[in-house]
Amino acid sequence: MSNTEKEPLFSPKNIKLLTAPLGRNNPITVQVLGICSALAVTVKLKPALVMALSVTIVTAVSNLVIALMRRSIPERIRIIVQLVVIATMVILVDQFLKAFAFDVSKQLSVFVGLIITNCIIMGRLEAFAMANKPWPSFLDGLGNGAGYGIILVIVAFFRELFGSGTFMGYPVMQKLGIYSVGYENNGMMILPPMALIVVGLIIWFQRSRDHALIEKK
Amino acid sequence: MNSLRKKIDRIKPHFEEGGRFSKLRSVFEGLETFLFVPDKVTVRGSHIRDSIDLKRTMTVVIIALIPAFLFGAYNVGLQHYRSIGIEGSVVQLFWFGFLKILPLVIVSYGVGLGIEFIAAQIRGHEINEGFLVSGLLIPLVMPIDVPLWMVAVSTAFAVIIGKEVFGGTGMNIFNPALMARAFLFFSYPGWMTGDKVWVEGLTKGQNVIDGFSGATPLGMLAIGETGNMPSFMEMFLGTIPGSIGETSTVAILIGALILIVTGIGSWKIIVSVFGGGLAMGLLLNAVAVNSYMELPAYYHFVMGGFAFGAVFMATDPVSGTQTETGKWIYGFLIGVLSVLLRVLNPAYPEGVMLAILMMNMFAPLIDHFVIQANINRRLKRLKVATNNIKK
Known part of the structure; x- marks a missing residue:
């Protein structure tokens, strides 16, 4: 150990931890985790952004904490310990939002609290943080949170644009003046099923670009 | 030639x-x-050879749709002339309606076939005739006043998400025409409900004579205003507001006859849909607590899209059940659900569309259990036979 050179902070391996979840190992479109919140909070772009940020912070910090404690956590109660860490983080985020972004916190309602049950976070703790050093774990958490977030933002962008005709609350469609020629907002975009269809289309798009994702028959 | x-x-x-x-x-x-008839025939194995192919099947369905289409055109004219209080000759009414429907048909075929052609080129498949029927069904289940671009969007959605995603013609889970209607219904509810869209001109703020209402019978029943209800005979003939092709039960029954005689549509499904509707209607009559529930059960057959759905949508061989026993179960449940949704759910005045889409989803499950039951029955028979031999 002593004669091996210390791994640089941003070695190719670590960079990959950060970027893989954005593409080929995306938690939503490839692993199909965390779907419920993707359906629930993507009607408007702003709550989706806040949600994406919250999940990224919770995943990254929980990953870091668990990685630091990984040698002292008893095997048989590890899930409980993980949950306590996640729950603490979620409460912190929730209180923070209530204090500084009350409107968004209202819109997100229970879904901030429900981050605790987000499969992505539990999955990362179990699959990665329990077996890796703190720094890679932190990067992995950041990467997966961002991978989740980017899909949320894409879905929310389309749902807000076509469902409400706005972008971050700015009335794009109205400014374009297409209501006067008979355009109407699509009511189905606001309903949860459409989020599922949009996620499906993203998966379709991604697979048609990256053939390695297609299962062999 | x-x-x-x-x-x-x-x-x-x-x-x-x-x-x-x-x-x-x-x-x-x-x-x-x-x-021209293709000259390719199967060469190997024993096949029952018949000149019927997908193209001919589709053509028969189109022929069966013609009565409903023609009456729909006449009725569009009739409702329009009635709303402004002017008399017109039959030809005049028909021609007026025909010209109003034509753009819907052109848009539906143009968008749908366009996407099918492109998809076939990309995938290197042959072009399927599957859209020939859907393309005519889509305008027939639309209200006459719906904007054309909405028809285009719904058709595109139905063909891409409802059909091509699953692998094209023959692989779709849901009936494409109903997918288009459902998309329109949930996306632009203002154009699919209410008392304006069913008669040409009302949404454009055209003056109507006093006492004229563009509400459909189902719409009136849903809000409990039954004073203006048309008579049973009017609803049977179809001289009422409604989606273009659905109003006339007579025209639809002629179509049903064509489908049944040629063996294209399953009579079992058609009969069992009506049976299911009647059973549910009678049940609601028996426990009636309001005037809608007291409505005679057979009224449901002539209102809204019940007959149209039963004859042209439920019998879709791709999205329906394949087994003979399954067809009875499938059709019966469509009938039951349609009437149930109509009467007990005030949010959806018309339940046929949702009932058929829902049963489309369950069709493979029904088939699975029918086949399993058959396997089990034959296994039991085998066991008895082998036991007898042992003795």
Whole structure:
């Protein structure tokens, strides 16, 4: 150990931890985790952004904490310990939002609290943080949170644009003046099923670009 | 005809592998087989050979739809002239309605076939005739006043998300025409409900004579205003506001006759849908607590899209059940759900569309259990037989 050179902070391996979840190992479109919140909070772009940020912070910090404690956590109660860490983080985020972004916190309602049950976070703790050093774990958490977030933002962008005709609350469609020629907002975009269809289309798009994702028959 | 054949044969090499237009091969093949019966036949194994193919099946359904289409055109004119209080001759009414429906048909076929052609080119498949029927069904289940771009969007959604995603014609889970209608219903509810959209001109703020209402019978029942209800005979003939092709039960029954005689549509499904509707209607009559529930059960057959759905949508061989027993169960549940949704859910005045889509989803499950039951029955028979031999 002593004669091996210390791994640089941003070695190719670590960079990959950060970027893989954005593409080929995306938690939503490839692993199909965390779907419920993707359906629930993507009607408007702003709550989706806040949600994406919250999940990224919770995943990254929980990953870091668990990685630091990984040698002292008893095997048989590890899930409980993980949950306590996640729950603490979620409460912190929730209180923070209530204090500084009350409107968004209202819109997100229970879904901030429900981050605790987000499969992505539990999955990362179990699959990665329990077996890796703190720094890679932190990067992995950041990467997966961002991978989740980017899909949320894409879905929310389309749902807000076509469902409400706005972008971050700015009335794009109205400014374009297409209501006067008979355009109407699509009511189905606001309903949860459409989020599922949009996620499906993203998966379709991604697979048609990256053939390695297609299962062999 | 011979000269046409020769011409086609002359340009054919260009479209074959390595030819100048080989990319457009499926377009060429589609048009060639549209004009001439394909000369390809199966060569191996024993097959029951019949001249019926997908194209001929679709053509029969189109013929069966013609009565409903013609009456729909007449009725569009009739409702319009009634709303402004002017008398008109039958030809005048028909022509007025025909010109109003034509753009819907053109948009539906244009968008749908366009997407099918593109999808076939990308995938290197042959062009399927599957859209020929859907393309006519879509305008027939739309209100007359719906904006054309909405028809285009719903058709595109139905063909891409409802059909091509699953692998194209024959692979779809849901009936494409109903997918288009459901998309419109949930996306732009203002154009699919209420008392304005069913009669040409009302949404544009045209003046109507006093006492005229553009509400459909189901719409009136849903809000409990039954004073203006048309008579049973009017609803049976179809001189009422509604989606273009759905109003006339007579025209639809003629279509049903064509489908049943030619064996294209399953009479079991049609009969069991009506049976299910009647059973649910009678049950609601028995426990009636309001005037809607007291409505005679057979009224449901002539209102809204019940008959149209039963004859043209539920019998779709792709999205329906395949087993004979399954067809009875499938149809019966469609009938039950349609009436249930209509009467007990005030949010959806018309339940047929949702009932059929829901049962489309369950059709493979029904088939699975029917087949399993058959396997189990035969296994039991086998066991008895082997036991007898042992003795």
